[in-house]
Amino acid sequence: MTKRAPTSADVARLAGVSQTTVSQVLNGKAGVTRISPDTRDKVIEAARQLGYTPNHAARSLRERRTKLIALILPTIDNPYFSDVVNAAQEAARESGYAVAVIPIRAGEEFRVSSLLQGAACDGIIVAGHDNCSSPELNLLRARGLAVAVLQEESPDPAISSISVDLAEGGYLATRHLVGLGHRRIGHVTERLRPAAEGRSRMDGYRRALEEAGIPFDGDLVVVTENSMGGGAAALDRLLLAGGERPTAAFVYNDQLAVGVLSQLRARGLRVPGDFAVVGFDGLAIGAFTAPPLTTVDSPRGALGRLAAQTLIRAIEEGAAVGEAHRLPVRLMVRGSCGALEHPAP
Amino acid sequence: MTKRAPTSADVARLAGVSQTTVSQVLNGKAGVTRISPDTRDKVIEAARQLGYTPNHAARSLRERRTKLIALILPTIDNPYFSDVVNAAQEAARESGYAVAVIPIRAGEEFRVSSLLQGAACDGIIVAGHDNCSSPELNLLRARGLAVAVLQEESPDPAISSISVDLAEGGYLATRHLVGLGHRRIGHVTERLRPAAEGRSRMDGYRRALEEAGIPFDGDLVVVTENSMGGGAAALDRLLLAGGERPTAAFVYNDQLAVGVLSQLRARGLRVPGDFAVVGFDGLAIGAFTAPPLTTVDSPRGALGRLAAQTLIRAIEEGAAVGEAHRLPVRLMVRGSCGALEHPAP
């Protein structure tokens, strides 16, 4: 425990060369023929023998970069992020970066994590987080951090954003329900956030309704907490909505949809017979609900990969203007809506 | 972007004091009256004005510690870890540490994450990970990293371990089923790992069986992949087992149990009428399955908190011998087993 980790100076001593040479050998860009094969071998052997690993703090201090990316999530209890994180990590690794996941609950300030301070990392990806629009993000940027937001609107044109086509997803989901003959279609959603015109799930929902000549009814939009329990509660409120009882709902995400499905069961309503449900995300759980959940599949891996790549480009090239990527989604039909009566083109 | 972050020298210049003084003021242990209130104010104001944050790399290099803990998880797609992570993070924060979550898939080597190298962090918590027993852990320890393992056996007496009483959980779950009159009780489990005698879920399962005078039948133990799909597949294999068809199963975790429940439905078996199921973990999803899942609740928050606290103690006090904590579990009765015929004492 008290044992000091070996330094490059230790390696140099053992190999009988200067410390510079050690550094040169170990970081040697291929092609630069600075080092004789002989010393090269001596150094490498000495390093191996000592189990030498370059000190991260020293290198970061010297190079003014850490090769570390922080990935901020609101919570890790939604498996949605699992594929995103894995893909981001893999893409980052290809460029020599490590990814640290930092769950920061909605409402909490980013600065709770000291990892984001004092250039402890080179860039951050903020994923599906309320605070994306927070001025804190610009503060971090001002300190030299590269920033990309994932699954949210970019608060600043200089900040890249990588997201899926939420509106298209909402449209596909709702059109599917319309195509099955539903006219009273509810929408269960998480707390609404300011989003660019026409970019949200709900915008797609409204567009599909409009296209079908169904008037939008605000009573059928239920805002709830983003959890399974929130979905269950929302279903009850939806059933109580004024006017004719809805026969279907497009739900913000699969986690909420699991709660909706469960509550429909509790209320004695049959799915899809009495009520149809479409979720959003394409989580594994959707294949195991009763009935299996029709949902909008989101390209999570591509999202994570692209986020990492975009961020790393921003770190290394210092682009002044952000990129905006929007990835396509697709409808994933399972059992929670019944069969199509009028298949869409 | 090109903007350099302000350093303590910048603050010193602005405040008209030496850089040493800035450091003294900003880190001043309360009580040490080295600094006049006047300079104090000047420095603090200057720092505020510049938005100064101490450089993490420089400080780490100088102090030979990073105040950073890595939390290694096999995957973040099991919400089990969500509470663990949050609690660990909160506990760490109380001691001024940040926690970075690093998902490293089972089978992958720890060194894939450069965060674990070169003293980039002060300690690591390895949670529910296959590779816990890997010699890599001892390598990291040899380099001065503090290590704690969570939810697994400690591979070395010097490494602390924090876990729940798996055997007790297995016992409670199985005894519950026995108490309801079941005699043919299956066990669905993830790939078996070497574990200390009498410490696994299956040990508890066997003990409950034995206590009830039910002979252990290896055909009723099905090993499967740790996923919902794995649970579904396992159920099919369980139904095909030799001898009389089992009427119940104790399942390794809730994620697998969701798959089991789903497959029972697919096979037309009613739960709990035809088949009873007990899970393990106490996840939120269990309240929303059809029917709601009886499970063994694990104290996830306490686990995470204790892991962080234990690790930080090891970091700061360099204890040579690890602690072993084992936390109690409790049975959480919901609908997947029916009512008790013979309530257990």
Next chain:
DNA sequence: TTGAAAGCGCTAACAT
């Protein structure tokens, strides 16, 4: 009460 100086381990510009 304050400042000057050393040095953490590393990379890179500049000798040799």
Next chain:
DNA sequence: ATGTTAGCGCTTTCAA
């Protein structure tokens, strides 16, 4: 082909 030297930004003796 290799070594010397100068910092990166910080904390911490040691002097004043």
